[in-house]
Amino acid sequence: MTQYQDARPKHPMPFTRLEVCVLGLNDQGLHVLLGKREAQPYQGHWALPGGVLRIDLDEDLEGGARRVMHERLALELPFMRQLVAVGGKHRDHDRSPWALSVVYRALVWQTAVQPLAGKRLSDLAWRGVEDAVTDTKLAFDHRELVALAVERTRQEVADLELPVGFLPRAFTLGELQSICERILGRALDKSSFRRKLSDRGLVHPIEGEKRGGANRPAQLFELSR
Amino acid sequence: MTQYQDARPKHPMPFTRLEVCVLGLNDQGLHVLLGKREAQPYQGHWALPGGVLRIDLDEDLEGGARRVMHERLALELPFMRQLVAVGGKHRDHDRSPWALSVVYRALVWQTAVQPLAGKRLSDLAWRGVEDAVTDTKLAFDHRELVALAVERTRQEVADLELPVGFLPRAFTLGELQSICERILGRALDKSSFRRKLSDRGLVHPIEGEKRGGANRPAQLFELSR
Numbered sequence: 001m002t003q004y005q006d007a008r009p010k011h012p013m014p015f016t017r018l019e020v021c022v023l024g025l026n027d028q029g030l031h032v033l034l035g036k037r038e039a040q041p042y043q044g045h046w047a048l049p050g051g052v053l054r055i056d057l058d059e060d061l062e063g064g065a066r067r068v069m070h071e072r073l074a075l076e077l078p079f080m081r082q083l084v085a086v087g088g089k090h091r092d093h094d095r096s097p098w099a100l101s102v103v104y105r106a107l108v109w110q111t112a113v114q115p116l117a118g119k120r121l122s123d124l125a126w127r128g129v130e131d132a133v134t135d136t137k138l139a140f141d142h143r144e145l146v147a148l149a150v151e152r153t154r155q156e157v158a159d160l161e162l163p164v165g166f167l168p169r170a171f172t173l174g175e176l177q178s179i180c181e182r183i184l185g186r187a188l189d190k191s192s193f194r195r196k197l198s199d200r201g202l203v204h205p206i207e208g209e210k211r212g213g214a215n216r217p218a219q220l221f222e223l224s225r
Numbered sequence: 226m227t228q229y230q231d232a233r234p235k236h237p238m239p240f241t242r243l244e245v246c247v248l249g250l251n252d253q254g255l256h257v258l259l260g261k262r263e264a265q266p267y268q269g270h271w272a273l274p275g276g277v278l279r280i281d282l283d284e285d286l287e288g289g290a291r292r293v294m295h296e297r298l299a300l301e302l303p304f305m306r307q308l309v310a311v312g313g314k315h316r317d318h319d320r321s322p323w324a325l326s327v328v329y330r331a332l333v334w335q336t337a338v339q340p341l342a343g344k345r346l347s348d349l350a351w352r353g354v355e356d357a358v359t360d361t362k363l364a365f366d367h368r369e370l371v372a373l374a375v376e377r378t379r380q381e382v383a384d385l386e387l388p389v390g391f392l393p394r395a396f397t398l399g400e401l402q403s404i405c406e407r408i409l410g411r412a413l414d415k416s417s418f419r420r421k422l423s424d425r426g427l428v429h430p431i432e433g434e435k436r437g438g439a440n441r442p443a444q445l446f447e448l449s450r
Contacts, residue, residue: 013238014280016325053312055239055323060313085310085327087278088285098280100241100327102310159384 014087015096018065019050019103019142021083021149022075023129024110029182030129030153031110032146034138035072035121041094042139048146049073049121050101065104073115073124077106078165083149091140105149107166107183130185157183160196162223172210172218176203239312240321243290244275244328244367246308246374247300248354249335254407255354255378256335257371259363260297260346266319267364273371274298274346275326290329298340298349302331303390308374316365330374332391332408355410382408385421387448397435397443401428 022033034046051068058064062080069075087100110126117124132138133147156163157180167179177193197203204224209217247258259271276293283289287305294300312325335351342349357363358372381388382405392404402418422428429449434442 011277011279011281013241014278016238016241052236053239053325054236055314056236058313058323061310061325063313082309084307085286087327088283088288089280098283100278100286100325102312102325 012097014098014100015092016053017050017099017101018053018061018068019048019101019145020065020069020077020080021048021103021105021146022069022073022077022115023105023107023149023153024113024126025107025179025182026110026126027182028128029185030150031126032129032132032149033073033115034125034127034132035117036123036125037139038120038122041092044122045137045139046125046127046135047139048103048142049124051120053102061102062104065102069106072118072121074118075108075113075115077108079108079163080104080106083145083152086141086145103145103149105153107153107163109166154184160200160202162202164223167223170206170208170220170222173197173203173221174218175210176221237322239323239325240317241278242275242324242326243278243286243293244273244326244370245290245294245302245305246273246328246330246371247294247298247302247340248330248332248374248378249338249351250332250404250407251335251351252407253353254410255375256351257354257357257374258298258340259350259352259357260342261348261350262364263345263347266317270362270364271350271352271360272364273328273367274349276345278327286327287329290327294331297343297346299343300333300338300340302333304333304388305329305331308370308377311366311370328370328374330378332378332388334391379409385425385427387427389448392448395431395433395445395447397445398422398428399443400435401446 024031024033035049037043037045037047049072051072053064058067069077083103083105085102089098092099115124129150133143133150135143173194177188177190181188201224203221205219206222208220210220211217249256249258260274262268262270262272274297276297278289283292294302308328308330310327314323317324340349354375358368358375360368398419402413402415406413426449428446430444431447433445435445436442
């Protein structure tokens, strides 16, 4: 424990950052939260919010990502998962000869969060994901990172690995299907959706039902486990 | 490009390593390649082979992982994927106040490779994965990393995301099922296995058949795409 002053790595270490791809759902579908960069490199370009890993402040990688989200956006993220680590000589060569980013993805209800542009960002915006993944002006390699986050999130939902911490505690099966469809950006077949939920025991009925509009009252469910 | 001398990070960066979990298949099932550590920390303990990221040598993370596998084991790895990045204050505190590892997983035919113990390793061994994932004496957090690599690899095979670069170019459906079963460590239902392959168009027949033992000659297939 006391030896490490002598055992320092002989070689320079990479410039290491944490980036978070915050996906936000609203009635129109999936959006991604981008910040406008105040300084070089990529001044004035849109980018994923992120910041430098601080070994004096961060207990671990996920703790670092949560700290950065507090500082940049004043955001808490109940559903957050590691997406990928990317690193190389040419990622950020204005600032460092070798740049490593550990990237997380998160999923929130767009209307439930009020992100604030913290230091180093002059503006924040939600962008539709289909628009963002084709925008070649995004800073660094962030367009590819957004595409990967969208693909991974949609793949999980298509596989019915439902995002715990994001879904409401209680929902009707119609609401659940609508949430999945908006994340996926496409319609699902109702009977096959319900059969898979039931075959895999993913949800179970709870006491209570929901009345709405002209529809019959619908049974409420919650996620199993 | 020339600015980075002035724009060096103000904060110390983490001690960054690359580790590779090489899974090897033989007739008995899935094994993991472990090296015995010559020096402290964890001297004499078994660990995943790995090494320090060298920003002067490595073009990117995957290139670094391939370099380390050459130096430590004289191995080429046709199927290799990023598994996870792990990092924190308490991972390797004899050598550094904050240790980050980017971890890759690979899959090889155990009999087709001849890994050699390079520098910093006094021995190499293949261990059955069920044994390795319960061995609390493995160095660092490597037991959990092996468990994650096994889980991820088995999940892919269960989902019939077949490991390109690992499978032989041509195979009978019986051979493919047997390979999948040995990776999974459990039997698969033949008709449901073949139906899924066909429904998803994962393989297609090619010219030729394979004769063996008392069985009828069997059609040869290859992976589609």
